[in-house]
């Protein structure tokens with residue numbers, strides 16, 4: 001990637017404060033500077049639902065036939081299905097030029113925060129967007145007074161596991177044949 005990244009987070013669920021989430025990627029491998037990539041991370045609202053569903057469709061269409069059919073169905077919700085998925089989950093959206101390019105859900109349960117359903121548009125990967133979303137989730141969890149934050153990608157999603165580890169998550173074990181017969185990697189940060 002050759003862009004310079006800068007993300008600003010505006011977490012409207014939290015007391016009015018603007019939270020810059022830095023995803024600084026300063027220079028290309030050649031040393032050439034590119035125009036800054038400005039990504040805004042903010043809480044998603046119901047008006048984002050059509051764009052979120054379109055993003056999930058695009059992202060998981062890439063995996064069509066390679067993941068169990070149950071995943072395709074669950075991870076590509078209709079707007080109506082996603083509306084109910086939003087209940088009790090704070091979704092953060094990453095936008096570039098107002099276009100939604102990434103999404104992540106954060107849910108509190110029993111004092112612990114869980115990250116769900118991260119996805120970044122294929123054209124905007126490896127630019128720090130996923131990192132900015134996860135950083136917003138961690139910030140949200142801390143401000144929500146969570147004792148820990150955890151997530152459970154399929155073990156086969158090594159790119160996602162790398163992403164979470166880069167943001168400080170540590171491996172905490174594997175649940176075998178846990179999700180439609182797929183192993184999942186438990187990752188956590190204990191605050």
Ligand SMILES: CC(C)(COP(=O)(O)OP(=O)(O)OC[C@H]1O[C@@H](n2cnc3c(N)ncnc32)[C@H](O)[C@@H]1OP(=O)(O)O)[C@@H](O)C(=O)NCCC(=O)NCCS
Pocket residue numbers: 059117118119120121124125126127128129130131132152153154157158159160162163164166
């Ligand atoms: C996983 C995903 C969200 C990452 O988003 P992203 O915006 O590309 O992530 P970032 O640019 O912030 O990458 C941060 C780090 O994650 C890791 N990473 C991201 N993509 C990777 C890849 N394809 N291979 C290996 N590591 C990868 C790297 O450590 C990277 O740091 P680096 O750029 O310094 O190498 C994105 O690939 C995606 O949407 N994939 C499809 C959906 C999916 O698999 N979701 C996970 C379900 S649990």
